[in-house]
Amino acid sequence: MERTNNNPGDQALIVEHLFDSLIMQGNKQLNEKLSQHDLTVAQYLSMEALADKSSECSMSELAERIHQSSATMTGIVDRLVEKGWVTRRRSEDDRRAVFVNLTSQGHEIVDHVAYERRQAVQDSILKMDPNDVASFIKLLQRYMDAAGYSPTIPYQN
Secondary structure (H helix, E strand, O other), rough: OOOOOOOHHHHHHHHHHHHHHHHHHHHHHHHHHHHHHOHHHHHOOOOOOOOHHHHOHHHHHHHHHOOOOEEEEHHHHHHHHHOEEEEEOOOOOOOOOOEEOOHHHHHHHHHHHHHHHHHHHHHHOOOOOOHHHHHHHHHHHHHHOOOOOOOOOOOOO
């Protein structure tokens, strides 16, 4: 049986393979950027979540935000504290509660990596027709809606 691009099953397979390739390439680029800063993906996601929060965050909330266990989160934060990118403090009210926050150096690292990532995407879309880029964004948004995801999209018209 010959595959066509009109069959929903075939289309789903094509989309699945394109997404897999996009994710693998994105992860490769991200790992390359992070290795230049001696960061793991989990460390970067933790720092990014703290930057998005813009105030201190409990360890349990941070673990939940990046989908890690409390024990794993402790190891991640330990290494970030050692690097001087995160501070940690115990609650005065509840000694079990621990709060973390980004240092100014941590903010600089997050901002720098975010800038590098955005530049890589920009370099790619500059090779595309502007109308195709606009269509691509609209189609991705429609796909996300149809899949039941609601991403936060900055500068959305």
